[in-house]
Amino acid sequence: MKILIADDEDGTRLKLETLLAKLGYDVLVARDGAEAWELLQREDAPSLALLDWLMPGMDGVEVCRRVRQSSKVPYVYIVMLTVKGQKQDLVAGMEAGADDYLSKPFDVDELRVRLSAGERILSLQEDLRLQATHDDLTGVLNRGTVLDILHRELALVARKSVPVAIILADLDDFKQVNDQHGHAIGDTVLREAARRLATPMRPYDAIGRYGGEEFLIVLPGCGIESALVVAERIRCSVGKKPITTSAGDVPMTVSLGVAAVESAPPRGADELIQSADDALYRAKRGGRNRVEQSSNPDAPS
Amino acid sequence: MRQLLVSDLDAALNALEGDRELLRRIVDLFLLQAPQLLEEVRESISRGDAPTLERAAHKLRGSVTNFVAKKTYDAAFRLESMGRDGDLTQAAAAQAELERAMGELQATLVEFSKDRA
Numbered sequence: 410m411k412i413l414i415a416d417d418e419d420g421t422r423l424k425l426e427t428l429l430a431k432l433g434y435d436v437l438v439a440r441d442g443a444e445a446w447e448l449l450q451r452e453d454a455p456s457l458a459l460l461d462w463l464m465p466g467m468d469g470v471e472v473c474r475r476v477r478q479s480s481k482v483p484y485v486y487i488v489m490l491t492v493k494g495q496k497q498d499l500v501a502g503m504e505a506g507a508d509d510y511l512s513k514p515f516d517v518d519e520l521r522v523r524l525s526a527g528e529r530i531l532s533l534q535e536d537l538r539l540q541a542t543h544d545d546l547t548g549v550l551n552r553g554t555v556l557d558i559l560h561r562e563l564a565l566v567a568r569k570s571v572p573v574a575i576i577l578a579d580l581d582d583f584k585q586v587n588d589q590h591g592h593a594i595g596d597t598v599l600r601e602a603a604r605r606l607a608t609p610m611r612p613y614d615a616i617g618r619y620g621g622e623e624f625l626i627v628l629p630g631c632g633i634e635s636a637l638v639v640a641e642r643i644r645c646s647v648g649k650k651p652i653t654t655s656a657g658d659v660p661m662t663v664s665l666g667v668a669a670v671e672s673a674p675p676r677g678a679d680e681l682i683q684s685a686d687d688a689l690y691r692a693k694r695g696g697r698n699r700v701e702q703s704s705n706p707d708a709p710s
Numbered sequence: 711m712r713q714l715l716v717s718d719l720d721a722a723l724n725a726l727e728g729d730r731e732l733l734r735r736i737v738d739l740f741l742l743q744a745p746q747l748l749e750e751v752r753e754s755i756s757r758g759d760a761p762t763l764e765r766a767a768h769k770l771r772g773s774v775t776n777f778v779a780k781k782t783y784d785a786a787f788r789l790e791s792m793g794r795d796g797d798l799t800q801a802a803a804a805q806a807e808l809e810r811a812m813g814e815l816q817a818t819l820v821e822f823s824k825d826r827a
C-alpha cells in the first residue's frame with residue numbers, strides 16, 4: 410500500500426521512510442506541505458498520509474484542509490505528526506479533518522498499530538463507496554452513478570467535442586423467467602446477463618442497472634457507428650448460449666437501442682436516453698434480439 | 711541516570727526495533743545539521759525575532775525526539791514557548807541551557823557514532 414510522509418526534518422523523514430519500507434509500505438516522501446499537496450493531487454495518490462503539523466510554507470493542517478475540501482475519492486486517511494505539547498494545535502489539526510495523530514517520539518509499534526487502524530477504516534470506506542455506487546444484485550453500477558457518468562461525459566462533449574454514445578439494453582421476455590422459475594433463478598439470470606453485457610466493453614465504458622432488467626451503457630468517445638458495433642457484440646455475448654441455472658438452461662437474449670451525440674450543441678441526458686429508448690422500442694417490436702439506432706443521431710427523434 | 715537525561719539511546723534504539731544502523735544514520739544526519747539548527751536559534755534571539763525562534767526551536771526539539779534527549783528537548787521547548795508568547799526576556803538563560811545540553815548531546819552522539827561495534 411502506498412503511503413505519503415511529509416516532514417521538514419531530515420532525521421524524522423529518514424526514520425519514517427526506513428520503518429515504513431520495512432513494514433511493507435510503498436513510501437512517497439515530501440519535504441514540505443506544498444510538495445505533499447502536489448503528490449496528493451495526482452491520479453495515483455496514496456490513500457494514507459503522515460503529515461507533520463509544522464512545516465515551512467504550507468503546514469500539515471493546511472494540506473489536510475485542502476484534501477478535505479477537494480473531497481477526494483478514494484478517501485485519504487490522514488495522520489498528523491506532532492511534537493508533544495501542542496494541544497491547541499492538535500485540536501486545529503483534528504478540526505481540519507485529520508483522522509488521527511501521532512506524537513513524536515513514537516516507536517515502531519505505535520506506528521504499526523495506528524496505520525493498521527487506518528487501513529481498516531480505508532477498507533470500510535471503500536466497501537461503503539462500492540455499496541453506494543453499485544447495484545447489489547448484479548454488481549454493475551447503480552442507476553444514479555451511471556447517470557452521473559453520462560452527465561459528466563455530456564459536459565465533455567460540449568467542452569472538447571468528443572462524441573459519446575449510449576446503449577439501452579433490455580433483456581427479452583425476462584418476466585417469463587421469473588414467472589416460470591421463480592425470483593431466485595431470475596436473479597441468477599440477471600447476474601449472468603449483466604456479466605455478459607459488460608464483457609465486450611472497454612475499461613473506460615460504464616454500465617449501470619437502469620431498471621428491473623434494463624441496463625444503461627455509456628461509451629465515451631464513441632460515435633454512432635462504433636457504438637453499433639459494440640451493441641452487436643453485446644447482443645451476441647448475451648444470446649450466444651443459454652444461461653445455466655440450478656433449474657436448467659435458460660435461453661436469454663437482449664434488445665438494444667443505440668443513440669449518440671457527435672458534436673456540440675449536445676442534447677441533454679434525458680433527450681439522449683429518450684431517443685435510445687425509442688430505438689429500443691423498435692428493436693422489441695421488430696422481433697427482439699436485435700440492435701436499433703436512434704433515427705437521427707444528432708437531433709431528437 | 712545523569713547520562714539518561716542527555717540521551718537514552720537504548721530507548722531510542724528500541725523505538726526503531728533495534729535497528730542500530732538506522733539510528734546511526736539518523737545520528738550522523740543530526741550531527742551534520744546540529745550547528746545550523748542551533749545557529750538559527752541563536753540568530754533569532756539576537757535579532758529579537760520571536761516567530762523565527764518559535765520555528766527554529768520547534769524544529770530542533772522535533773529533531774532530538776529521535777534520541778530521547780530530555781535536557782535538550784526541555785530547553786528547546788522553553789525557547790519555543792517564549793517565541794510563541796513573544797516574550798524573549800528570559801531567552802538568554804534558556805539559550806545558555808540549550809547550548810550546554812546540545813554540547814553534551816552532541817558529544818554522546820559522536821561517541822555512539824564512532825562505536826562501530
Ligand SMILES: [Mg+2]
Binds near residue numbers: 418
Ligand atoms: Mg516540522
